[in-house]
Amino acid sequence: MQLGVQWLGLKKLNLQPRMAWRWSELRLAWADPGTQNILRLMGPALLGVGVAHISMLINTQIASHLAPGSVSWITYADRLMEFPTALLGVALGVVLMPQLAAARASNDAVKYSAMLDWGLRLVLLLSVPCAVALLVFPTPLVAVLYHYGAMTDFDVRQVTHALMGWGVGLIGLVALKVLAPGYYANQDTKTPVKVAVVVLVITQxxxxxLVPVFAHAALTLSIGIGAMINALWLLLGLLKRGSYKPLAGWGMFTLQVLAACALLAVFLMWANSSVDWVALRAQSLKRIWLLALVLLASAAIYFIALWAAGMKLRQLVRR
Incomplete structure (x- = not known):
């Protein structure tokens, strides 16, 4: 379905690829310098994907030797972590990659740096409150989504512990979706992979x-810490190269986000303690409505706090 949508889009632009079926045409296409360059760049990228899967396989293997249910607890927590990561990180990466590549192709270093700066500000603006929610409000999220059928109160607590581990590294996980394209736009696919391999070793x-202390939650916590190290490493690399030069105003911007997140954390802690979310299992509809109200109120509190702190959100988004 995705291929069909892309094909129709290319057809409207009169850019649809021509399929070559003859052996002579395939040989010519394979020998094309552009094809060889793409294959050269794809190699490290495929290795990078392999590193991520190796990490998942190792963690799953470790979890299988822990308490019964550990693999499931981590899987449930992973689904909740993937939502903000995909919604924020992947979306930003898709938007930024062509812009960064175009800026590099035209040797526009100023635009390249400005686009990275914009992406990183959005990462901080949107991922920090999500991380706060995973850290101080995990039980309601888990209870509303999973606390049905065979899942027990004990299972909810264990999934909550794993989810908090993801919360530690959520900012890094989202930031990687912005920082890695900064290297890919420079046709540097090797550096992110080298860093990922080192981080894999650090994670293990x-x-x-940590596993002897935190059991299954250590597996998500270690990946979260590894993601933060990975993101910081890539950021320092871009700064060292001079590819990224932060624009003015980062100090005030960070203070505004942290102040708004502090208010958000206070509200979420109150919402977490004022309702027995696990005990409302028999009143699932009521629990869903309460969670929806809390999430809407949280968004309102966060963005109103940013506005009160002087942040010009519309100007940031349009930039």
Whole structure:
């Protein structure tokens, strides 16, 4: 379906690819310098995807030797983490990649740096409140989504612990979707992979140290910490190269976001403690409505706090 949508879009632009079926045409296409360049760049990128899957396989194997249910608890928590990561990180990466590539192709270093700056500000603006929610409001999220059927109160607590581990690294996970395209736009697919391999080793060392203490939650916590290290490493690399030069105003912007998140955290902690979300299992509809109201109120509190702190959101988004 996705291929069909893309094909129709290319057809409207009169850019649909011509399929080559003859052996002579395939040989010519394979020998084309553009094809060889794409294959050269794809190699490290495929290795990077492999590193991520290796990390998942190792963690699943470790979880299978822990308490019964550990693999399921991590899987349920992972689904909740994937929502903000996909909604924010992937969307930003899709928007930024062509802009960064175009800026590099035209040697417009100022635009390239400005686009990275814009993307990183949006990462901070949108991922920090999501991380706050995962850290201080995990039980209601887990209870409303999963606390049905065979899932027990104990299972809810265990999924909550795993989810908090993801919350630690959510900012890094989203930031990677912005920072990695900064390297890909420079046709540098090797650096992110090298960093990912080192971070994989660090993550497994953290697992060795943390699993005896935090059990299955250590597996998500170690990946979260690894994601933060990975993102910081890539950011420092862009800064060191001079590819990214932060624009003025980062200090005030960060203070505004942190102040708004502090208010959000206070509200979410109150909402978490004022309702026994697990005990409302028999009143699932009421629990769903309460969660919806809390989430709407949270969004209102956060953005009103940003506005009160002087942040010009419309100007930031349009930039």
């Amino acid at each position: 060392m953290l697992n060795y140290a």
